[in-house]
């Protein structure tokens with residue numbers, strides 16, 4: 001019976017506890033193209049597969065509504081992610097994307113299940129090892145049809161669609177722990193709008209604290225400190241690409257970006273991605289910061305429907321101290337109207353979290369590699385150089 005915990009994951013090529021020592025680094029299972037099923041997995045009757053075209057407004061709206069009502073909530077079920085349509089187009093339509101990797105399940109033309117993949121080349125543990133694979137995201141099953149074992153079928157179907165393109169690995173993250181995380185990172189929050197965070201129940205006041213006291217504690221200057229800080233423009237793409245690729249080499253997991261990919265992932269898009277560069281000397285970009293917009297719906301609150309959250313994306317500080325660069329990120333995010341600034345303890349983030357008064361969140365974000373045994377069983381958060389939205 002498939003309802004023992006992790007029964008599905010025990011059938012997948014993921015290292016289990018007692019194999020951590022015996023498996024040699026690299027692919028766990030050899031991929032054989034000839035063995036890949038040519039037809040989609042069977043679905044229970046009335047359920048149908050579909051490739052979702054996110055460029056089509058109606059189909060994008062269906063994805064938006066499914067996620068808004070049924071996707072990830074915090075541990076206390078007070079907040080639920082509310083990814084916008086423009087955000088989903090940014091996250092899922094990068095250069096080289098495959099239309100059959102945006103997978104939906106419909107019942108009577110209504111979207112009830114979803115899972116996505118985008119192509120990435122992941123550099124693993126050293127400069128030489130780079131693997132073309134898929135980045136999996138947005139696994140979602142409508143609340144009303146859970147326990148139909150639809151999630152394992154969605155996972156198997158997108159795995160088949162990846163295998164058929166002769167790719168055999170995947171990278172993904174999740175708040176839950178299933179076999180077997182390669183890293184367990186933690187998220188931190190920095191208050192920008194103390195009053196709102198208390199009103200929505202995100203923060204709470206202890207006996208001696210008042211709202212006014214909190215507002216004073218987290219108050220920020222009107223303007224950023226770093227001279228030459230400005231929004232990124234097209235003309236910066238070449239320099240940002242070089243800065244980013246050079247910077248990421250220090251980590252054990254990272255992507256290598258082409259200029260086209262930097263254009264896609266970093267050029268500012270209103271209410272989706274904000275990127276600012278530091279150009280002190282004419283024409284020379286020395287640092288950049290970036291954060292993305294992911295609001296959470298406040299599930300039951302008389303006064304507020306949404307929590308506006310900015311999430312730290314990639315930040316490269318070569319001339320400006322990282323603490324100062326991120327202090328400016330807080331100021332910029334506050335001025336863009338965000339209530340809170342979130343960051344994981346990956347990359348160099350530990351260097352600024354405490355000093356800039358971030359508070360630890362109540363959960364963790366686990367990183368996973370499908371069908372790959374690392375040399376080291378687990379990676380420390382500071383060895384992770386990839387951000388998944």
Ligand SMILES: CN(C)Cc1n[nH]c2ccc(-c3ccc(F)cc3OCCn3ccnc3)cc12
Nearest residue numbers: 072073074079081174175187296342343388389
């Ligand atoms: C990454 N991507 C795959 C989405 C995703 N899935 N599962 C998750 C679990 C935690 C985080 C997360 C990551 C960074 C962060 F600062 C706060 C987070 O969650 C707070 C709790 N929460 C959930 C909904 N509203 C608030 C993201 C995710």
